[in-house]
Amino acid sequence: MIRVENLVKTFGTFTAVNDVSFQVAEGEIFAFLGPNGAGKTTTIKMLTTLLKPTSGRIELDGLDPAVRQNEVRQRFGIVFQDPSLDGELTAWENMEIHGVLYHVPHKLRCQRSEALLEQFELWERRKDRVKTFSGGMKRRLEIARGFLHTPKILFLDEPTLGLDPQSRNQLWTHVKKVNEAEKVTVMLTTHYMDEADRVAHRVGVIDHGKLVAQGTPQAIKEQTGAATLEDAFLKLTGSTIRDESAGSADQMRQFAKMWSGGRR
Amino acid sequence: MSAIYILWLRELKRYTRSRVQLVASLGQPVMYLLALGFGLGPVFQKAGGGSYLQFMAPGVIGMTVLFSSIFSGLGLLWDRQFGFLKETLVAPVPRLQIMIGRTLGGATVAVLQGLLVTVVCVIAGFRPVNISLVPLALGFMLLIAMVFAGLGVAVGSSLEDMQGFQLIMNFLVMPLFFLSGALFPLDGLPKVLAAVTMVDPLSYGIDGMRSVLLGRSHYGGMVDLEVLVGVAVVFIMIGAYRFSKIEI
Numbered sequence: 001m002i003r004v005e006n007l008v009k010t011f012g013t014f015t016a017v018n019d020v021s022f023q024v025a026e027g028e029i030f031a032f033l034g035p036n037g038a039g040k041t042t043t044i045k046m047l048t049t050l051l052k053p054t055s056g057r058i059e060l061d062g063l064d065p066a067v068r069q070n071e072v073r074q075r076f077g078i079v080f081q082d083p084s085l086d087g088e089l090t091a092w093e094n095m096e097i098h099g100v101l102y103h104v105p106h107k108l109r110c111q112r113s114e115a116l117l118e119q120f121e122l123w124e125r126r127k128d129r130v131k132t133f134s135g136g137m138k139r140r141l142e143i144a145r146g147f148l149h150t151p152k153i154l155f156l157d158e159p160t161l162g163l164d165p166q167s168r169n170q171l172w173t174h175v176k177k178v179n180e181a182e183k184v185t186v187m188l189t190t191h192y193m194d195e196a197d198r199v200a201h202r203v204g205v206i207d208h209g210k211l212v213a214q215g216t217p218q219a220i221k222e223q224t225g226a227a228t229l230e231d232a233f234l235k236l237t238g239s240t241i242r243d244e245s246a247g248s249a250d251q252m253r254q255f256a257k258m259w260s261g262g263r264r
Numbered sequence: 265m266s267a268i269y270i271l272w273l274r275e276l277k278r279y280t281r282s283r284v285q286l287v288a289s290l291g292q293p294v295m296y297l298l299a300l301g302f303g304l305g306p307v308f309q310k311a312g313g314g315s316y317l318q319f320m321a322p323g324v325i326g327m328t329v330l331f332s333s334i335f336s337g338l339g340l341l342w343d344r345q346f347g348f349l350k351e352t353l354v355a356p357v358p359r360l361q362i363m364i365g366r367t368l369g370g371a372t373v374a375v376l377q378g379l380l381v382t383v384v385c386v387i388a389g390f391r392p393v394n395i396s397l398v399p400l401a402l403g404f405m406l407l408i409a410m411v412f413a414g415l416g417v418a419v420g421s422s423l424e425d426m427q428g429f430q431l432i433m434n435f436l437v438m439p440l441f442f443l444s445g446a447l448f449p450l451d452g453l454p455k456v457l458a459a460v461t462m463v464d465p466l467s468y469g470i471d472g473m474r475s476v477l478l479g480r481s482h483y484g485g486m487v488d489l490e491v492l493v494g495v496a497v498v499f500i501m502i503g504a505y506r507f508s509k510i511e512i
Contacts, residue, residue, distance in 0.1 A: 048354050049353075049354060050350065050353060050354065050512045051511050051512070070356060070358060073355060073356040073357075074356035076354075078354055080347065080350055080351075082347055083346065084347035084348055084349075084351040085346075085347070085351075086274065086343075086348045087346060088277070088278045088282070089274065089277060089278075093274075093277070097270050097271075097351075098351070098355075100266050100267060100270040101267055101270070101355035101356070101357050102355060102356060103356070
C-alpha cells in the first residue's frame with residue numbers, strides 16, 4: 001500500500017531524510033519510531049503531498065504523491081503532529097469543514113460527527129469555539145476529525161502527544177477497530193514505545209534520517225537482544241538527547257523558505 | 265463546489281465573529297475621512313476642486329476594500345502559523361477550488377467592509393450625485409476586492425511566516441494606497457507620478473467609483489472596468505499558481 005524507495009530530502013545542507021526505503025502492506029499497522037528530529041514528520045509530509053522529495057520514489061496505492069496529488073489525497077487521512085484546527089470556529093464547524101472537504105455526505109457526516117464527538121467527550125462543547133479549548137481537548141478534536149471519513153491509509157503523526165491515558169486508550173481502540181473492520185492501512189509515529197509494541201504489526205526505527213531497523217516488534221527485540229521495545233529503541237539510537245536538532249532544522253528551513261516559498 | 269462554498273462561509277464567519285476587529289478596522293478610514301476630509305476641505309475648495317469630502321469618499325472606500333482584501337489574502341500566513349492551512353492542503357479537493365473559496369470569501373468580506381465605510385461616508389455628508397448608479401459602485405468595489413485578494417494570496421503563498429508582514433505593509437500596501445489617486449485628483453500630475461499612478465490597479469478602481477458616484481473620471485469608466493477585470497484575472501491566476509505550489 002505504501003512503498004518508499006531511496007527517499008531523500010535535504011533542506012539546504014541539512015539532510016533530513018537520507019536514503020530511506022520501506023514498505024507497508026495493505027491492512028498493516030506500521031509504527032515509525034525515532035528520536036526528535038530523526039525525519040519522521042518530514043517523511044510523512046512527503047507521503048502526504050505536503051513536501052516534494054529531493055530524490056527517491058514514493059508510491060501510495062501505486063500512485064506517486066508528487067505527481068498525482070489529487071488522487072493520492074483521496075486515499076489518505078492524517079492527524080497532524082501540530083495543531084491544524086481553526087480556533088475561530090466551533091468544534092462542530094471544524095468537523096463540518098473536514099466532512100465537506102472529504103466529500104462525506106451530509107447525513108452521514110452529521111451522524112459520524114455526533115458519534116465521534118461523543119466518543120471523545122466533546123459533544124457538550126461542540127458549539128464552543130476551539131480557541132477556548134484546552135490542549136488535550138484540541139488534540140481529541142483533531143483525532144475525532146481524522147476519523148470522520150474512512151481513508152484507505154491513515155497517517156497518525158504522534159497522535160497521543162498530550163493525551164491522558166483514557167483518551168489514548170480510546171484512540172488505539174478506535175485505530176484497531178478501523179484497521180480490522182475496514183482494512184485501513186495505518187502508519188503512525190509515537191514516542192511511547194509500549195504503544196507501538198501493543199498496536200503495531202511492524203515497526204521501523206529511523207535515526208538521523210536513516211532507517212536503522214525494521215521488522216515486527218518481536219524481531220526488533222530479538223535482533224537487539226532487548227527485553228522491551230524501549231530498550232531496543234535505545235540500543236539502536238543511543239541515549240543522547242537531541243531535541244535541538246528538530247528546532248534548528250525547522251528554523252533553517254523556515255529561513256531558507258521565507259522568500260523562496262514554493263519555488264523549489 | 266461545496267468546498268468553495270464552505271471555505272467562503274468560513275471567511276464570513278471569521279469576519280462576523282471578530283467584532284473588535286470589525287470596529288477597529290473602521291478606525292483608519294474614519295480618521296482619514298474626518299481629518300483629511302474636513303481638514304483639507306477649505307484648501308481644496310479654494311483651488312476650485314469642489315467639496316473634498318465628496319472627492320475623497322470613494323478613495324476612502326477604495327482604501328478600505330484594498331486593506332481588507334489584501335489582508336484576507338495574507339490570512340494564509342495566519343492559517344499557516346496556526347496550522348489550519350495544512351488541513352485544507354491535504355484534502356482531496358483541487359487546490360484551485362480551495363484558493364477560489366478563500367479568495368471569494370476574502371473579497372466578500374472586503375466588500376462588506378467597504379459598504380460599512382460607505383455608510384460612514386454618507387453620515388459624514390457624502391452624497392452620490394446619482395443614486396441609481398450606486399449598484400455600479402458596488403461592482404467596482406467587488407473588482408477591487410478580487411484584484412487585491414488575488415494579490416494577497418499570491419504574496420501570502422510566497423512567504424513562510426509573519427516576519428515579512430511589515431515589509432508587505434510598507435512597500436506594497438501603503439504605496440498602492442497613496443499612489444492611487446485616493447487622496448488627490450489624477451489630472452495634471454507631474455509626469456513621473458502620473459506614470460506611477462497609471463500602473464497602480466487601485467487608481468482604476470477608485471476612478472471607476474468616482475465615475476459612477478460623482479460623474480467625474482480621469483481614465484473613463486469603461487477603461488477602469490476593463491483594466492480591473494484584466495488585472496483581477498491575472499492576479500488570481502498568479503495567486504492560484506503560487507498557492508498550488510505551497511509546501512509546508
